[in-house]
Amino acid sequence: MQNTKDRVTIYQVAKAAGVSLATVSRVINKQASVTQATREKVENTIIALGYKPSGLAQALATNRTTNIGVIIPSANYVYISNLLSGITETAREKNYVLTLFSTSHNREEALAMMEKVISTHVDGVIVYDDQLLPEDIQTIASYNVPIVVLDNKVVGDNVGDIHFSYSASLRCIINEYYEKGGESPMTFLHVHNGGRLLNRCEKVFIQTNQELGKEYRVINSDDSYTRTYNEFREYFSQPENHKGFFICARDSLACAVQNAASDSGLRIPEDVEILSLVGTKYAYIVRPTLTTFHIDMHEVGKRAMYMLTDLMNHDLIDRSAHFDATYVQGQSTKKRLKEEN
Amino acid sequence: MQNTKDRVTIYQVAKAAGVSLATVSRVINKQASVTQATREKVENTIIALGYKPSGLAQALATNRTTNIGVIIPSANYVYISNLLSGITETAREKNYVLTLFSTSHNREEALAMMEKVISTHVDGVIVYDDQLLPEDIQTIASYNVPIVVLDNKVVGDNVGDIHFSYSASLRCIINEYYEKGGESPMTFLHVHNGGRLLNRCEKVFIQTNQELGKEYRVINSDDSYTRTYNEFREYFSQPENHKGFFICARDSLACAVQNAASDSGLRIPEDVEILSLVGTKYAYIVRPTLTTFHIDMHEVGKRAMYMLTDLMNHDLIDRSAHFDATYVQGQSTKKRLKEEN
């Protein structure tokens, strides 16, 4: 182990071992046609010199990088990090390395990222970003890079997609609420930049309520536990707000409402009911436990990576996968549903 | 796998624009010495052809990748994802892209990752991994790659490090506990593979207790909320265990103990007190709120990335940074300390 060496090249190894480049290359690529003797000779000098092949040069020559680009929003939500850990797990298993292209909530920047993705020469891409329009992603696809898209639709030869559906469960919950005598109008807690998924839920929420001819409310809230908590302390201080059913985007926001309610002396779920749309493990850690819709994002991540490797090997059969949100009954809402998910 | 087979090259652009390679290269590198006229001509054909420079080839030619390798454990703890998001934020600001090398709890694999890191030709590395020994990291350093190491010590020219210290605060807490009349022995909740940091804390815990001549306990627990919760339901069912002060590795484990205690009818903090060593935002979301030691991992991530860029520019002045854990009083322990942190 010598220190501060400049990079040892295959050429130096060849020279030191008294063979040609080609032979060294064959050894590092474990090709059959090398004598045991030369192979050992080369292997020894490789170790002696501390030679590591340049992935760059290899990639340039072979047109394969063993790199997967992952495009996800930078915000560090638990469900995003679950997704990432799922992708990571399978990527490691398949011997791929991940390159992270994190986007903030800004389409300009997201587009610049697209450029980078293409320049970076990844073997495949997994995209989960709300700011990108289908056509932006299409851009990547048009460069012939296999892509798996989450919660978005892209057409193309090299594309797979994974969809989430909350609509059915959500509609069901709303119906049950009124059927079982729910009285105060339901409230949907919308957050700025909550993304496509949240928007879809909101749409379903509004539509279902309208179909039932019910009053409903949509409140815009900050995507911050503390600020939302404070807003709702204020809110619950008004006697006319002492009852309600709140559908919140994320666990942390659901907790904000729930804590604000109980800290205001209201009872959960007798007075105030709370539902978290994207549940994580914190839903069953907090007290009262949260009723949530749950999709295992770790599984989603694994699935995405599996689909991508299949896509890269040109044998992805089913180009579309589907994850249904599971209803998980917690203590934050009254029990209304029979076991049926 | 011929995905990018039809990649547009600089040569094709040159030909289409009627100039030489060199000129196109100058245009994409925004070099001054190009006529406005030719520049526009080239830029137009670049757009027309949808040309994106190959980062691979550029990197090979310039010996710079604008890639930063990040080596972190795969487990998706909140504090790790906070760290990552800090790194990400600064990386994006500095126009670097991250390549993730995630390690599981296994040194063999971690070593294989080291190989990959070197092959991947990153411009710099940020390492936070408990399985890697200093000498393993030294290996990377010996390849002349700038490194910032978290919670580890590596010597070298191109190395910066960031340290966390919990010892002082922890010792202080223990002393205060007994000074203010704490009676039941303290318990340290150890988890398998908790890493160096946890081990250091345990050592301090044991040492401080021994110095004070106090009885203490160390319990090994599973790194899972549910299992730990169940274990402690069992534990708290014994009347002799109805009092205690528990120091837990993470928020989720602290919650497991806390929930088990309150679900067993014990009062917090009157009967059972709980302290979480590595606090996240969930510490103040749960009820009772958790007393924690807090280090803002997002800040740590940003700092690491700043140090790394300085290192890469050869102007890192202070090669060591230090983060002290802040004591955050929650409802899960009795208030003993004066304002002093």
Next chain:
DNA sequence: TTGTAAGCGTTATCAG
């Protein structure tokens, strides 16, 4: 200002 040509560190196709 622009073009020519020599690398950068590999792989891969030939001959030998």
Next chain:
DNA sequence: CTGATAACGCTTACAA
């Protein structure tokens, strides 16, 4: 089984 040698796509002196 092994060795030249031409790609791979780009940057960068050096010339023109």
